[in-house]
């Protein structure tokens with residue numbers, strides 16, 4: 543691919559989706575470097591700055607290299623914040639290779655890219671802002687349960703639509719994370735807010751050793 547763009551990549555690894563509606567599905571994660579939000583509870587701080595620039599064909603070839611030992615047809619673009627980089631050419635080329643492409647974004651930015659699955663995880667540090675152009679793309683929303691997340695925030699997001707689930711994700715650094723998550727979940731159910739799910743993170747407990 544002559545003159546192809548490069549992207550700053552933090553890591554490429556095989557695993558399975560641990561969260562949300564697609565939990566349990568094997569996939570390769572492509573973690574793009576960089577995120578300007580700097581959330582205090584971020585569990586991928588290492589992705590903010592670390593990474594190396596790679597041309598698109600090297601990225602795709604590294605994703606494909608997992609096929610022999612780990613057959614997969616899904617690629618998840620994650621970060622950091624994947625939309626802070628120009629990922630359009632990458633997505634086009636992954637689609638040409640027949641990958642199912644999912645993206646995990648904080649929702650602040652929008653790019654017109656042909657991904658198959660949009661996971662939007664708006665953050666308290668931006669007032670839970672979701673870019674308006676994402677409204678009709680969202681397949682699922684994930685919200686970190688912390689002291690800033692309350693039922694009014696959830697109701698506001700629910701106004702965008704009811705077709706997608708809203709997952710309440712425990713804050714990994716909160717020692718009472720499950721209690722807080724299920725308490726908020728119960729409030730949502732009691733108030734009749736539809737399509738709310740507790741979001742347990744399978745990859746945090748996955749251990750086959």
Ligand code: SF4
Pocket residue numbers: 577578579580581583584585586587621622623648665
């Ligand atoms: S948006 Fe996500 S990647 Fe960026 S700082 Fe917040 S938690 Fe970390």
